[in-house]
Amino acid sequence: MRIAIIGTAALLTLGLAACNQDKLAVGAPMAGGARAVATLQTADGAAVGTASASEVAGGLRFTIDARGMPSGTHGTHVHMVGRCDAPDFTTAGGHWNPTAMKHGSMNPQGPHGGDLPNLIVGTDGRGTLGITIPGMTMAGLFDADGSALVVHAAADDLMTDPSGNSGARIACGVFGAA
Template sequence: MRRFVIAATALAAIGLTGCDKQEAVAVGQPVAQGAHATAQIRTPDGADVGRATATEVAGGLRLTLEVHDLTPGTHGAHVHTVGRCDAPDFASAGGHWNPAGTKHGSMNPQGPHEGDLPNLIVGTGGRGTIGILLPGATMAGLLDTDGSAIVVHAKPDDLMTDPSGNSGARIACGVFTAG
């Protein structure tokens, strides 16, 4: 009988440990009635070339960027600190969203910025998609008093060089709005 009690206690402890691991896996899972924000992405001449969506999830924000009718190739993409996209160069969007004051790039030991995204690969048909979890990001931070924007750049991001990964000119931009 004593062996049974010891075995049952051990199994219960293992079961409880398993519950803790399930909570860790929940990061990135949808949040009931989580907030959403969207951005219509446009070129300097106003052509619609895509959409970005930010959704509140457990532990951060899930960001999806979908583009069409862009030049094929690899493009840097980032969330920027100001919710403005004034043509022709979208400089009004400010720098990268970086509330922690880190360096640029996922390959930078002192990075990345909150708004650093993987490179956007646009195929020969002009379409590309990124889907990423931004751990620790909040909708309140994304939609703060001056808002934020998503910017697509002309060249690939080297994922390391501060402040913008040598990703070149800003070729498309969209302002996030609550939705």
């Protein structure tokens, strides 16, 4: 009987420890976590998708749902200013870089907090992307001048500072609280 009680207690302890581990895992959903959304637009104002940022355990989860975009591979980045003035969206500033790193996930001195993977858009004009960026916060995303999501014309080489040779900015959206 005593062995059965000790065994049951041990199993319950392990089960509770596993539950706590799940809650601490980076990227795990958080009840009541803040969310931000941006409508992506071209320079002529056409809506070409949405981007969202969600608070998750240990960071932010970014998702992009693009539609009506040129097919191909496009660099995508969170930029440090919440402005998307046409025609070239340069008012969005440089990449969001709260940790003062170099550009690119392949750069030994990188990446920026705003460096996202390339967005691959099919011949139907659609593309999706989802990634969790550890250590980033909603407070950082919504600093004094906000932030924006920018889609570039070319693929990001994931290494060259400051923007991965990803070319012109073809779509932009300002994050706002959802």
